[in-house]
Amino acid sequence: MIRRMTLSLALLLGMQALDAQAASEPIQPITPAKVKDAGLAELGKKLYFDTRLSKSGFISCNSCHNLSLGGTDNLKTSIGHNWQKGPINAPTVLNSSMNLAQFWDGRAKDLKAQAGGPIANPGEMAFTHELAVEVLQSIPGYVAEFKKVFGNDKVTIDEVTKAIAAFEETLVTPNSRFDKWLKGDKKALTKAELAGYALFKDSGCTGCHNGAAVGGNSFQKMGVVEAYKASSPAEGRVGVTKDEADRFNFKVPTLRNVELTYPYFHDGEAATLKQAVDTMGRIQLGRQFTDDENGKIVAFLKSLTGDQPNFKLPILPPSSDATPRPVPFDK
Amino acid sequence: MIRRMTLSLALLLGMQALDAQAASEPIQPITPAKVKDAGLAELGKKLYFDTRLSKSGFISCNSCHNLSLGGTDNLKTSIGHNWQKGPINAPTVLNSSMNLAQFWDGRAKDLKAQAGGPIANPGEMAFTHELAVEVLQSIPGYVAEFKKVFGNDKVTIDEVTKAIAAFEETLVTPNSRFDKWLKGDKKALTKAELAGYALFKDSGCTGCHNGAAVGGNSFQKMGVVEAYKASSPAEGRVGVTKDEADRFNFKVPTLRNVELTYPYFHDGEAATLKQAVDTMGRIQLGRQFTDDENGKIVAFLKSLTGDQPNFKLPILPPSSDATPRPVPFDK
Numbered sequence: 001m002i003r004r005m006t007l008s009l010a011l012l013l014g015m016q017a018l019d020a021q022a023a024s025e026p027i028q029p030i031t032p033a034k035v036k037d038a039g040l041a042e043l044g045k046k047l048y049f050d051t052r053l054s055k056s057g058f059i060s061c062n063s064c065h066n067l068s069l070g071g072t073d074n075l076k077t078s079i080g081h082n083w084q085k086g087p088i089n090a091p092t093v094l095n096s097s098m099n100l101a102q103f104w105d106g107r108a109k110d111l112k113a114q115a116g117g118p119i120a121n122p123g124e125m126a127f128t129h130e131l132a133v134e135v136l137q138s139i140p141g142y143v144a145e146f147k148k149v150f151g152n153d154k155v156t157i158d159e160v161t162k163a164i165a166a167f168e169e170t171l172v173t174p175n176s177r178f179d180k181w182l183k184g185d186k187k188a189l190t191k192a193e194l195a196g197y198a199l200f201k202d203s204g205c206t207g208c209h210n211g212a213a214v215g216g217n218s219f220q221k222m223g224v225v226e227a228y229k230a231s232s233p234a235e236g237r238v239g240v241t242k243d244e245a246d247r248f249n250f251k252v253p254t255l256r257n258v259e260l261t262y263p264y265f266h267d268g269e270a271a272t273l274k275q276a277v278d279t280m281g282r283i284q285l286g287r288q289f290t291d292d293e294n295g296k297i298v299a300f301l302k303s304l305t306g307d308q309p310n311f312k313l314p315i316l317p318p319s320s321d322a323t324p325r326p327v328p329f330d331k
Numbered sequence: 332m333i334r335r336m337t338l339s340l341a342l343l344l345g346m347q348a349l350d351a352q353a354a355s356e357p358i359q360p361i362t363p364a365k366v367k368d369a370g371l372a373e374l375g376k377k378l379y380f381d382t383r384l385s386k387s388g389f390i391s392c393n394s395c396h397n398l399s400l401g402g403t404d405n406l407k408t409s410i411g412h413n414w415q416k417g418p419i420n421a422p423t424v425l426n427s428s429m430n431l432a433q434f435w436d437g438r439a440k441d442l443k444a445q446a447g448g449p450i451a452n453p454g455e456m457a458f459t460h461e462l463a464v465e466v467l468q469s470i471p472g473y474v475a476e477f478k479k480v481f482g483n484d485k486v487t488i489d490e491v492t493k494a495i496a497a498f499e500e501t502l503v504t505p506n507s508r509f510d511k512w513l514k515g516d517k518k519a520l521t522k523a524e525l526a527g528y529a530l531f532k533d534s535g536c537t538g539c540h541n542g543a544a545v546g547g548n549s550f551q552k553m554g555v556v557e558a559y560k561a562s563s564p565a566e567g568r569v570g571v572t573k574d575e576a577d578r579f580n581f582k583v584p585t586l587r588n589v590e591l592t593y594p595y596f597h598d599g600e601a602a603t604l605k606q607a608v609d610t611m612g613r614i615q616l617g618r619q620f621t622d623d624e625n626g627k628i629v630a631f632l633k634s635l636t637g638d639q640p641n642f643k644l645p646i647l648p649p650s651s652d653a654t655p656r657p658v659p660f661d662k
Binding site: 052056057068069311 | 380381382383387388389394397398399400401404405406410413414416590591593594602603604605639640641642643644645646647649650652656657659660
């Protein structure tokens with residue numbers, strides 16, 4: 001009995017010590033997702049993979065936010081309907097629920113508001129919300145599942161985006177080696193990775209890349225010390241706020257799983273982590289990292305890769321004879 | 332002891348009875364896939380989902396043979412690199428291991444020979460075998476997995492296509508309601524479905540659509556009784572054999588999971604099963620099915636939907652700094 005109490009006390013003290021350590025760091029461990037409504041998230045998963053939400057019947061959410069590839073497409077800018085070249089790099093969907101807002105310019109306040117965007121964007125999925133709903137309403141398997149989840153027979157775009165957002169909220173990536181270290185496993189990181197983390201903090205990177213998502217929680221100017229010559233016409237936050245002070249301000253991207261989410265920056269111009277770290281050091285911090293320093297920071301960044309999505313490939317309900325057919329080619 | 336023997340005897344006789352019934356039908360049940368080399372199939376699964384086997388980094392095997400959608404893209408003809416319109420309907424990959432040859436014209440003798448085709452086809456993935464191998468060779472996660480599976484450090488296109496084929500061999504769909512009926516479960520089918528099956532046999536459909544895959548085991552002329560006006564320029568088997576007798580001969584498609592693999596025919600011109608059954612009746616058998624007959628045959632065909640692929644979404648190893656980057660836009 002006394003032994004058990006001693007053990008409990010030791011565990012308790014140990015946990016307090018861990019909490020204290022984690023709390024003193026600018027980066028916090030990721031908490032695994034708590035799924036509030038499993039049926040809703042499951043429906044959202046199907047919709048996320050469903051190419052029938054696009055005009056062509058070829059593009060789904062997963063086309064550009066590919067969950068086999070770190071929740072992005074690993075392209076500089078994405079490919080949209082009719083092979084249109086997108087204006088901006090597709091940000092990862094992993095841990096996107098932690099962002100203060102969605103899109104690089106934060107024009108959508110949350111995942112639900114974001115989910116409707118690409119469906120109706122002529123340069124992306126090129127559909128309309130009305131047609132997407134008409135397609136889903138014609139598919140008996142979906143109608144039954146929407147009814148089970150929402151309790152009514154009529155599919156709405158509000159329900160569609162709510163379900164997709166609920167699925168996306170499950171896409172968090174805990175248990176990275178860095179989180180294990182944060183939680184007290186001193187062997188989880190190598191010396192080089194620890195040195196990289198020290199440099200990351202001392203150089204000021206954590207000024208913007210902090211919190212559980214190591215970013216995603218503020219808008220910042222791209223090019224503080226030195227101007228950045230972007231290959232993208234994107235103007236950033238000013239387009240949303242109309243405030244000139246926000247010109248070229250972008251949402252700070254999460255660095256979780258950054259090993260997987262190349263290429264980097266809103267224009268996708270940094271092909272490798274080495275390039276990204278070098279550019280960030282120069283234009284944001286006025287610091288030229290040596291090759292050795294760069295290598296250590298990159299080593300630290302690679303320790304941020306967490307548990308990737310772990311679920312079965314969804315099988316989608318078939319269209320019915322009444323389902324409007326996709327229109328991949330206009331002519 | 333005697334009771335146990337009696338039971339065993341009854342089971343044995345029961346099984347013989349089942350075998351006898353199944354054997355007397357023109358359609359045989361599907362046997363679940365026996366995975367010979369799990370590591371090889373697992374590697375093939377990753378490759379099947381990997382967009383880096385295409386020039387654009389956007390198209391994978393799964394883009395046109397989408398395992399969430401019955402192993403096809405549900406488009407009349409597929410979308411290739413630079414949004415090129417394909418010449419022919421993408422056949423399902425499900426149960427394709429049972430085909431006597433691959434592609435509509437049978438130009439590939441097996442799945443391994445097929446797998447290399449789309450990668451290097453300028454209208455599909457638009458890559459080359461050399462570049463695809465160069466990409467894989469630059470990805471440490473793949474190099475390690477190829478080494479584990481094949482025992483050497485050098486990735487070859489032969490290994491790539493072997494692995495993809497091994498994965499595709501796992502994509503069989505047993506346990507359809509029709510198979511349950513074939514195996515003796517008399518309640519597995521409705522009266523309408525049974526009437527549809529009787530019509531399917533009596534009308535001569537099983538002349539071509541037979542065996543475990545309900546097709547896939549012969550080449551036949553499209554338009555035996557009445558000419559078929561195709562929207563596709565495809566000439567069929569003659570392109571392979573150079574024998575004029577093979578003009579407009581195509582591989583008979585499997586009807587397994589046909590509920591999911593719309594639209595139908597090599598040109599994808601039949602949007603619904605109803606249309607497909609009507610056209611087949613007229614041009615192949617010289618028979619105009621009534622609406623009632625058509626409905627029964629369609630009901631039977633929908634009983635051929637079996638267990639769909641059941642595996643976790645593969646997570647792909649990240650590119651390295653040395654990995655050649657995709658080229659989605661030529662200009």
